[in-house]
Amino acid sequence: MPEAEANALPIVTEWIRSSAQARFPGITVNADTNIIEAGILDSVEILQLVGFIEERFGIALPVDEFIPENFASAEAVAKLVGRLGGV
Numbered sequence: 001m002p003e004a005e006a007n008a009l010p011i012v013t014e015w016i017r018s019s020a021q022a023r024f025p026g027i028t029v030n031a032d033t034n035i036i037e038a039g040i041l042d043s044v045e046i047l048q049l050v051g052f053i054e055e056r057f058g059i060a061l062p063v064d065e066f067i068p069e070n071f072a073s074a075e076a077v078a079k080l081v082g083r084l085g086g087v
Helices: 003-023 043-057 074-083
Strands: none
Touching: 003 043, 003 074, 043 074
16 A cells, blocks of 8 residues: 555544544444445535545545545545545
8 A cells, every 4th residue: 555545544534434423423434434335424525525635635636536436435535645646
């Protein structure tokens, strides 16, 4: 796993976990939990996640990266951050 991806994974996982707790108290969210299929984050929360990763990792998310596969899990988001050169 590339360094940027490895660094992003726990941060993204915790952000998703914290966001999910607001609607689903006690829910378990792991790095590989499919957050879209499970309905853990809604569309507004996905946009909030985008804002978070852009600010936290200093990246701009191109429109063509707004595909469900890039937001399926914390692992997918961390790979996206690593691919886009996030710090």
